[in-house]
Amino acid sequence: MSRTVYVNGEFVAEEAAKISVFDRGFIFADGVYEVSSVIGGKLIDNAAHLARLARSCKALSIDLPASGDEITAIQKELITRNDLDEGVVYLQVTRGAADRDFPFPKVATPSLVMFTQVKTLVASKAAEAGIRVITTPDLRWGRCDIKTVQLLGAVLAKQAAADAGVDDAWFVDAGGDVTEGSSNNAYIVKDGRIITRALSTALLPGITRASVVKLAAETGMTIEERPFTVAEAQGADEAFVTSATTFVTPVIRIDGAKVGAGTPGPVARRLREIYINHALKTAV
Known part of the structure; x- marks a missing residue:
């Protein structure tokens, strides 16, 4: 069974997940990420991870596309949909899609992508x-x-x-x-x-x-x-x-x-x- 992933406002099967070829994360690595661990279906140190996400976005002048509470709700929904007991939730924010040019685009909507991975964390x-x-x-x-x-x-x-x-x-x-x-x-x-x-x-x-x-x-x-x-x-x-x-x-x-x-x-x-x-x- 495939995972459910989150891409810019939608929960979709991983096979159906798509991101623009013009996304600046793909072209310039113009983006940031976080990885929150999950044990027993619960997030570990998540508030601190989201605080660092906000700091990283601010350092690169990228607008967060969702609030911390909204991101946490999406993370928990992914954990539920994928029945994740132990592993991680990966999330990535990029500046968004725009025609390839080095300076920041005048108009671009930041992209938010999340997915889960099963990993053995405690009994390592x-x-x-x-x-x-x-x-x-x-x-x-x-x-x-x-x-x-x-x-x-x-x-x-x-x-x-x-x-x-x-x-x-x-x-x-x-x-x-x-x-x-x-x-x-x-x-x-x-x-x-x-x-x-x-x-x-x-x-x-x-x-x-x-x-x-x-x-x-x-x-x-x-x-x-x-x-x-x-x-x-x-x-x-x-x-x-x-x-x-x-x-x-x-x-x-x-x-x-x-x-x-x-x-x-x-x-x-x-x-x-x-x-x-x-x-x-x-x-x-």
């Missing part, structure tokens, strides 16, 4: 075993804090990881510091301190990152926001990543070097447990 084999990452130069544009649909850098990084037979990649800036993962925020643990790069235009302000940092502080863990090098990460006691779909997932090897004991560590395991408990209690 990757989280249980830990993941292996490689590092790759960060060649992305200078506004990684805006969640745009221009993801070619992430695509190439993930493909490099696949070609290397590992699970993911971490971006490294020109100074040799880790910025973030290909689709997640990166952390190391050393002497009981959780270290992650401070927010800036160089990395995405992760929604799961914000929740995990807050929950870690409330639990009495020490958070240190600063850059760290690849060598420092390889010499750490633990490493992990956070994102909306991976929650908290341990990293056990970086460029082939074992991190700590080479197995998921206690800090990452505890943070994953804390975050999932928080997600289940606050889901809507």
Whole structure:
């Protein structure tokens, strides 16, 4: 049975979903997106995702085609229509369709598209075993804090990881510091301190990152926001990543070097447990 998807005001079968060939998201990657996780048919951290969506749209001068409440209602309707218990709701806003020209069109109606995907989030084999990452130069544009649909850098990084037979990649800036993962925020643990790069235009302000940092502080863990090098990460006691779909997932090897004991560590395991408990209690 095909999924029901949402395209510009209509719920349609995925086979019938259509978007204009002139849509600027297709031609220029002139658009933004969000991914909200679903557990037990309920949305996780959704208000924060929609707040970031509004921020991304504002940064690109794109008018939101629907209010936060209207978007949430559509998300919930998709969850119901597709009988989604665990997975994600993807949503994308673009500037809309107009004849191809670089400047913003004088007249264009923003486009809103949403669909669901089934994913196993809680009982994650990757989280249980830990993941292996490689590092790759960060060649992305200078506004990684805006969640745009221009993801070619992430695509190439993930493909490099696949070609290397590992699970993911971490971006490294020109100074040799880790910025973030290909689709997640990166952390190391050393002497009981959780270290992650401070927010800036160089990395995405992760929604799961914000929740995990807050929950870690409330639990009495020490958070240190600063850059760290690849060598420092390889010499750490633990490493992990956070994102909306991976929650908290341990990293056990970086460029082939074992991190700590080479197995998921206690800090990452505890943070994953804390975050999932928080997600289940606050889901809507």
